[in-house]
Amino acid sequence: MKNHFENAGGANLKERLQNDNVFVKQQILSLSTLTGISSRKGLEKAIVSENQIVNVVSNSYGHLPNEKFFYEVEAKLIDAGIEYVTRSINRDNRSFAVDYILSDERWIVNVKNGYDRLRPMLRFTNSYDGSCRTSGHFGFFREVCTNGLHTAHAKVGFSVKHRGDIIQAVIPEIGELVQKFINNEFYSLHQKFEVLAERPIRDLKKFVKVTAEYFKLFQFECSEKNPESSLNARTVLDTIQNEAWLLNTKPNFWLGYNAFNALLHGKLKRTFEAQSNLDGRIFEHLISK
Numbered sequence: 001m002k003n004h005f006e007n008a009g010g011a012n013l014k015e016r017l018q019n020d021n022v023f024v025k026q027q028i029l030s031l032s033t034l035t036g037i038s039s040r041k042g043l044e045k046a047i048v049s050e051n052q053i054v055n056v057v058s059n060s061y062g063h064l065p066n067e068k069f070f071y072e073v074e075a076k077l078i079d080a081g082i083e084y085v086t087r088s089i090n091r092d093n094r095s096f097a098v099d100y101i102l103s104d105e106r107w108i109v110n111v112k113n114g115y116d117r118l119r120p121m122l123r124f125t126n127s128y129d130g131s132c133r134t135s136g137h138f139g140f141f142r143e144v145c146t147n148g149l150h151t152a153h154a155k156v157g158f159s160v161k162h163r164g165d166i167i168q169a170v171i172p173e174i175g176e177l178v179q180k181f182i183n184n185e186f187y188s189l190h191q192k193f194e195v196l197a198e199r200p201i202r203d204l205k206k207f208v209k210v211t212a213e214y215f216k217l218f219q220f221e222c223s224e225k226n227p228e229s230s231l232n233a234r235t236v237l238d239t240i241q242n243e244a245w246l247l248n249t250k251p252n253f254w255l256g257y258n259a260f261n262a263l264l265h266g267k268l269k270r271t272f273e274a275q276s277n278l279d280g281r282i283f284e285h286l287i288s289k
Helices: 031-035 066-079 174-197 204-214 231-246 253-266 272-287
Strands: 026-030 045-049 052-057 084-091 095-102 109-111 116-127 135-142 147-149 159-163 166-170
Touching: 026 031, 031 045, 066 095, 066 116, 066 166, 066 174, 095 135, 109 174, 116 147, 116 174, 116 272, 135 174, 135 272, 147 253, 174 253, 174 272, 204 231, 204 253, 204 272, 231 253, 253 272
Parallel strands: none
Antiparallel strands: 026 045, 045 052, 084 095, 095 116, 109 116, 116 135, 135 147, 159 166
16 A cells, blocks of 8 residues: 555554555456356356455446555545555455545644544445445544544445446545544544543443443453453453553543454454444443443
């Protein structure tokens, strides 16, 4: 991916970001030709990614290669004069996400003490196995731990053009969408982040246990016979405590939300869409407390 952003939250940001290759070798082929066996109606073609069949589809299915999607997004950002750095995720050559972290210094917001900096971000997803919808939405990039927040509701709508088996994404002018997001939802959500940051966690273990159990994220104890905190529970607890020390503050709901967010997007096995939806639900749950 092209990177147009040299310094966000430290000169080594690029090195700290995950940047998988999302432009894998792919093609759509006749299933009967591949197998030598006739296929029933509706299962005529196979999507092959890096020499592995990842999906079986009908003759009418429109395949969208990553090159025709992510490059089109980048072209729109460049045409709008928007500087960015990318983070790209490739899951088994089947599903893909690219975050475009916007670098304009005017768009940075700080939470609580000024050390916790957020930037607007756009996430676009595509899949060859049908595990997630081809979509785009706004979010936030948090510099202190390089995690993305998917609490925003603003979407990036687009249409597609069919060219036989292959479809081309038609991306709208992103510049206007970005400015609208900055002027509205970006700053209104920032105020909610501040509310969470002012809300202290009185009992850290209870907070993690109750939240994890409410959303059925993981079991807090190792087992019924072993009451010690599980690995996932310890990860969330340690993240909250480490960030509180790093930011010179006490554990609060903002740090709690981000700790669950980091585990959700970094370790727990969910589709990109499921992760984003659960991210938003956790946020709304904590802001309502």
